[in-house]
Amino acid sequence: MARNTESLKTLMDEANRRAQHYLSTLPERPVQPSLEDVEPLREFGGALADEGMEACAVLERLDTLGSPGTVACAGPRYFGFVTGGALPAALACQWLAGAWDQNAAFVVGSPAAAAVESAALGWILDALGLRRSWGGGFVTGTTMGNVASLVVARDELLRRAGWSVAQQGLFGAPPITVIVGDEAHSTLFYALGFAGLGSDRVIRVAADGQGRMKADALPAIDGPTIVCLQAGNVNSGGFDPIAEIASQARKAGAWIHLDGAFGLWAAAAPKRRHLTRGLDLVDSVATDLHKWLNVPYDSGLTLYRQPEVAQSTLALRASYLPDDVERQPCDYTPEASRRARGVEAWAAMASLGRHGLADMIERNCRLATRFAEGFRLAGYPVLNEVVLNQVLVSFGGSEATTRVIDAVQLEGTCWCGGTVWQGQTAMRVSVSSWATTEEDVDSSLDAIVRIAKRLG
């Protein structure tokens, strides 16, 4: 396995050639792989060979077997979940960072990774309208961001009550009240369980028809309390009234956490920023970078109004670890060794700039409205107020709507998933990619409406 410059060049050129071919065919291929394309994936396994293969042959095998079995979610007509495609600059910089193979935990492990990460963090705070005194860490996604934030919140509230979770554990600790909206994301409940706060013992606050927590239904707050807010409901795109609830909760001394997986990015677009009013009042925020910032997986961010509080729970200390620098990347995440995740965030922000980011968010929202208008025009009811990039449409009853969703996925022009929204089965359309154009929306609308009429 000695490094041979010539064969390394051949290998990397080959990887580049195959990746470019993949990307160039992305807009034309069916979004969902066919059964024939999925069938060969079983050949990946088999018995582990005694002798290894040539690197070029390994690459060839991955491409031949794997590429046809991928979902074209990096392409322009994937509207499932909340899925952004990777921006070209982010992808290219990820490749270079892959060659760097840095351990981004400590400054001494990679001055470059630490500097890039700090720069990205600063730019993101700036674009979101948050003060530079905020801080945070790069995590795999919002799920881990919610876990990290809730653990920090838990430790801080108990520290104020004279209890150290790190030293004394949770058994026998003073109880913490947790308040969440009735339409909080499933991963928030998962994170509450993970953090030892329990998903069933929380107080659930009623939500309105758009999934927004009702501010007047907030219970009186007394004692150690975490209030979990949401910016951007995964179905409707609705926002909890952040300013109203946060100002009340703050007066009562609660910790306020915000799940802003994708909705947080409304703050970067002047016309949508009002949706996030009160953002500067919360204590912690979890968000995804692999959703609306359009960086490759996996990438998320946790932000803290008082980063030193997060540090007191998350920082790693050991005799052989350095602790003499201004910002250690690992002081703000639950991980130690990890890849230089900040690189793609930095590249995305650098290539977009403030205006490019705002335009991307705003364009996706406008395209969602275009979808909604198209559905209404064709006679299909849109179930949500389209305030952001999410559209919920019904094609009749539960069975009829499910039939349309299945047929749309099979047809391959675009991909949309299903959901149940406040008791009603719906198709979800989430416009989250830099690559989506008006033509993509129109051809997708054509395909969906044609299928719905045929089945209806």
Ligand SMILES: *Cc1c(COP(=O)(O)O)cnc(C)c1O
């Ligand atoms: C997607 C999403 C999450 C989970 O994010 P992951 O990136 O899958 O970890 C949490 N909350 C909301 C509102 C989401 O949309």
